[in-house]
């Protein structure tokens with residue numbers, strides 16, 4: 373076991389769904405408005421995939437960009453970790469598909485499912501794999517297709533995707549309204565990192581603060597399909613639209629603005645740095661107002677907090693690698709910078725990861 377090595381990010385990349393969907397498009401299939409969505413969430417647009425594109429396809433796209441950025445060949449990768457809550461199929465996970473589509477031989481793959489916290493949880497897993505010597509060139513992908521949660525008819529899809537100017541059927545509009553609080557938030561995308569060891573203890577991942585509280589699991593969940601039912605998928609699930617995520621938005625909001633700053637403070641304390649020493653905070657992109665609340669609680673100035681939810685919506689496990697990639701490419705993360713990642717999501721799972729770039 374090589375416990376001397378620390379791990380760091382060697383490269384990153386991301387892709388989005390092919391079709392940009394602005395708020396006005398959504399306002400044609402349920403009662404909402406561009407103004408409401410911007411005001412409550414900061415979101416201006418999101419991307420949806422075209423029919424036929426699967427979560428693993430987005431993952432492959434992001435992986436290829438990260439490999440190119442890291443100047444690492446696919447055959448050099450010796451471990452794949454994937455975070456997603458929207459796999460192509462109920463089982464197996466997306467890891468095997470990514471491995472096969474990228475032609476990576478029989479290297480191990482691991483799927484983790486911590487929803488919006490998937491990436492901060494996964495950072496600890498990847499770091500541990502590298503530090504133990506189990507992996508030397510690791511591919512870590514966060515990929516999601518949320519648009520397929522939409523309970524739309526064919527006509528509804530044609531309207532959203534810009535293929536039809538028809539008006540939505542009033543009965544469908546009414547049904548869609550039941551889910552409008554959730555449906556406005558999410559987008560399709562994937563982000564990826566290539567990670568590897570470094571002998572420099574000053575650079576790389578420094579520590580984590582991770583938590584789970586399953587007491588209020590039903591505050592944010594998709595009730596069906598699932599193995600709590602016999603059979604695990606049935607007509608009633610479809611009739612009652614139980615496959616669309618249900619969320620008590622205000623409760624999740626309050627949890628996020630409390631627990632995310634708490635975990636940032638906790639990881640800083642563990643590592644022995646002050647929150648004020650952070651050069652950049654990359655919060656999971658759930659809502660611009662949540663990010664603003666976290667920023668205020670931590671007393672960080674605007675230039676130290678990165679947000680891009682305006683352009684992508686909430687892409688769950690993909691938000692953090694996308695934000696990281698944008699920050700790197702824009703020169704907002706420089707060698708030596710102290711960068712903190714934080715997230716909260718369904719489970720509830722939440723936490724923070726701290727690294728020195």
Ligand code: UT7
Pocket residue numbers: 403404405408409412413488552553554556592620621622624625628657658659662686716717718
């Ligand atoms: O990634 C982690 C998971 N998710 C989150 O972190 C999300 C956390 N929660 C939130 O971001 C916010 O709670 C939302 C953006 C989801 C909702 O904002 P809110 O300020 O909590 O609104 P609300 O649910 O309390 O709804 C306020 C009003 C209601 O109308 P009345 O009862 O005041 O007449 C809703 O029916 O807004 C209505 N509403 C909408 N109106 C237009 C709810 N959704 C919509 C909508 N468009 N999409």
